[in-house]
Amino acid sequence: MIREKLNISKPDTARVNLLIELGKYYLNKPGELTNDLDSALLFNRQARGLGSSLMYNAGIGECIILESRIYREKGDKPKAMELTQSALQFAIQHRLLKETADAYLAFCDFYGIENNDLAERIKYTERAIRLYERGGFKKEEAGALKSLGDYYHLKADNSKALKLLEQSLAVYQAIHFKEVQGVYDLLGYLYARTGNDVLSLKYGLMAVKTAREVRDTSMQLCTIYNRLAITYNGLKKYDQAYLYYQKALDVALRYKETNAIQQIKFNQIILLMGIHKPQQSLATLIDVVKKYPPKDNTRLTITALSLFAKIYMDMGQLPKAKRFVDSLLYYYPDFGKEFGYAPFVNEPIINYYFLSSQFAKAYPYLKNNDSLARMRHNLTTIATNEFNWARTDSALGKPVSALLHYKKYKITSDSIKDLDLKKQLSILQFQFDVDNKDRDILLLKQKGQLQQNRINNETVLRNVVIGGLVIVMIFAGLVYSRYNVKNKSNILLTIKQTKINNQNELLLKLLQEKEWLLKEIHHRVKNNLQIVISLLNTQSAYLENEVALDAIRNSQHRMQTMSLIHQKLYQSENLSTIDMAVYIRELVEYLSDSFGRDKNVIMNIKVSPVKLDVSQAVPLGLILNEAISNAIKYAFKGTTKGKIDIGLEPVGNNRYLLCVSDNGPGLPESFDLYNTGSLGMSLMQGLSQQLDGDFLLENEKGLRVCVTFKAMEF
Missing domain, CATH: 3.30.565.10 (Histidine kinase-like ATPase, C-terminal domain)
Structure with a gap:
């Protein structure tokens, strides 16, 4: 398409822009082939030469930026940095707002995504956003806001990241830009990180739907499928999770993206371990490591070592698990205290020391894991760590400390169960709302069709009346004919109205069932709490320690306090x-x-x-x-x-x-x-x-x- 336009173009600024687009096409072409990069450089130089002859400064600025990106892709970073600095100076000198902002964003590519490098990326992106906003470049502004939101998510400032992504989405929607699947994907991922699984699922599904509508088949689709699978896995909907992991894997295989293939396979293995299939998990892990060894990717290497250690320990094969635990101990000084790595490093080491009866050695890793988990308020890691701590203390004959950590484990695990219950209820409500929305859309379409039928009938009737002024007999025949048609239409309308009434009755029944379900949930929660109170009362009969008895009585009072609330809810009309x-x-x-x-x-x-x-x-x-x-x-x-x-x-x-x-x-x-x-x-x-x-x-x-x-x- 671009080549066809180029063949019929004149030597003007439009031709410069077409040459730049062709250069970008070859730069972004999958595979990173040397011939493609040479083609990109050739078309870019043609564009710059024509732009210079036309004194087209904006085009020249874009050409310098594109050339810097080509050299960076070739691996010549010093040359690429020199060109990026040249592009920035040229754009500032000629007061080109968009090209100045583009140059700032090009600087981001020279920095990583951790610590000081991430701060540099944020600095340059914020400068670019201000210039795009000043110049009214809405599409570029929205894209930069999306990138900045992603950077703040990497910085663990999720609230700021969500705010920036919402701004990006609003700007895109204001200009009716349709390819917003990447924004939806990031929003879904961040809402999952903040515990809002309903919004996470909503935006994840919107990302999939939008990608299909705009026919996105890029690697971005792999990320969208993978993150939606993670959301389903967190909601314990394992069939849907495995399905979307497989969709993500298909995209990664098509593009031969080794790191993505490894990560998705590891995610599938974690899912299989969660549903207690160690043999299948081990076979899959051996296969993926054999076909796609992690090589120099430290994160994937640590993930693979951790999975091997956990699977062998689940299978009771401690000698085989030991060599992988030893490898994790090797990585511990550099990565054991980083939150992104800590659970993969600490938890297998703790579990191995417990299973091999080396209880005292587990304490440093328990303390480190607890500190990092509480810093990020990761309830799952906190609960797992408190349980491991309790059983380690118990094994070493420290009953008071073991009881304290077990209490903390119970409190945290109860919080997780409450959150899981709320998630399930929220998801049920979300699905109910989606079903209602679909029904409402169908009803609106039916009503619109009925209205259109009425309009068509009135148009035909008017034409019949006009024709009747010319030929009376034809008029009489047409009136009779239209009477029959209208009578049939009324019958059809009556049938459709009956269907609508039946659907309304079904909706009312669903609402009543939902209210009954909520009352039943509160009733069962109250009964379960009463059972626990009774169990504690029975247990207290076998205790003589006054401190323990007092603790049990206190627990009974707290449970009765919550039980009374659930009793009030199921006895009340207001739930x-x-x-x-x-x-x-x-x-x-x-x-x-x-x-x-x-x-x-x-x-x-x-x-x-x-x-x-x-x-x-x-x-x-x-x-x-x-x-x-x-x-x-x-x-x-x-x-x-x-x-x-x-x-x-x-x-x-x-x-x-x-x-x-x-x-x-x-x-x-x-x-x-x-x-x-x-x-x-x-x-x-x-x-x-x-x-x-x-x-x-x-x-x-x-x-x-x-x-x-x-x-x-x-």
Whole structure:
């Protein structure tokens, strides 16, 4: 197409632009063949010569930038850098905004994606964006915003990255640019990184759909398929995940991209290991390493070593696992403390030392893994590490430390289960909404077709009337004919209306089933919590250690606090909010009964009418449980009388103040809130942060525990 235009073009600026496009085509042609790069250089020099004769400065600036990229592709980086600097000076000298911005982006190609190199990329890209915006080059601005979003994602600043990608998408949509599959792909990937699997799945599917619509068959399609597969794998939809991994692999094989083939194969192996197929995982791993050895790619090398070690340990073959663990120990000083590598390096080493009964050697790797996981708030790695720590302590005869780490493991794993449940419910809602949207589109199409039929009928009827003025007999015949047609149309309309009514009834039934399902979920959660409470009660009968008994009672109270919320939800018509006035009174009554009224403690409850979302009611209930339990147990030692005030009041601006106060002696002067071993205090602080609220202790005339938080809007 470009060559055809070139053959009929005149020696003007349009011909310069065609020659530049032809040079770019050969530069970006798959395969990086020497002949293609020579062709790109030839056409670019022709373009520069013609541009110089025409004094076409913008074209000359583009030619210098293109030549620098060709030499960089050839491997002559010094020459490429010299040309890029020359292009920047030329563009600045002739006040060419777009070409100046293009030169800044060309500088990015000379830097890597880590530490100082990444900072240089960000600096040059931000300069380019400002110039594109000044000159009104919207397409180039959107592309640079996308690149900058990708750089901030590599910097682990996901919120900034998401904001930049949303800006890029908005600019592309404003100019009706259709090839936005890359932006959708990055948005989906980042939402997966931030735990929002619904948006991750949504944007991943949009990326696939857009790529198909614009017929994108490039390596970008491989990345899109691979990331969508990762999202499905995280949602435990293994069939869809494996399908999209295979689609990604097909693209990578077509382009002979070895690194991509290795990474996708490794992802498939991780999936197979997750569904407990060690034999198939090992066979696949041996095959991929034999056909595509990682060579000098450190990340893929470490991934392969880690997978071999894990598979052999899963199969109980420790001697075979040892040589791969030894290799990981070799890499540990350089990569064991980098978050991107740490799980692949640390976890196999920890597991090997446990299985080979070398328990003490695991501690440095447990500490390092924990530090990195908490830095990135990676709940899965935190939970796995706490479990490994607990069983290592247990093996070394440290029951107190083992119990502490096991508690942390349970808390984290419960959080993961809650997140998984929310993900599954969100995905169900997402699929339900998609189905509804498809039905709405179908109904709109049907209505549009009916409207078009009406318009067509009216047009025909008008023509019949006009024709009837000429020939009365023909008019009478046509009127009779049209009457029959209209009668049939009415019958068809009645049939279609009946179908629409049936579909509406089906939608109503689906909505009722959804509400029933949610109530059933809350009912089962409440029953499961009650079973756990009963189990703990049974366990306590076999314990004589007062500390353990106290811990079990505290756990029972916390579970009852959550159970009461789920009971309220399934008994209520509203499945998303809790009436806090009723809930708090029932909770106080339960705690009073649990601890007994022998202390003659007076409970003053003053709660304003407020309904809260379940995501706020649960942490608020747990804070109340801890504060009231502590007051009843500790505030009135040595006395039989006391008073506890419980209040929940608005303080303006949609904010509420929850306070629990007693008239006991208060906390000792040496008490340090931020350096306490009390699980209750730590729990209240953590739950306050979950509410995005402020936690306060006042230690005058008794103890006053307060939390100020903002209620969610519905």
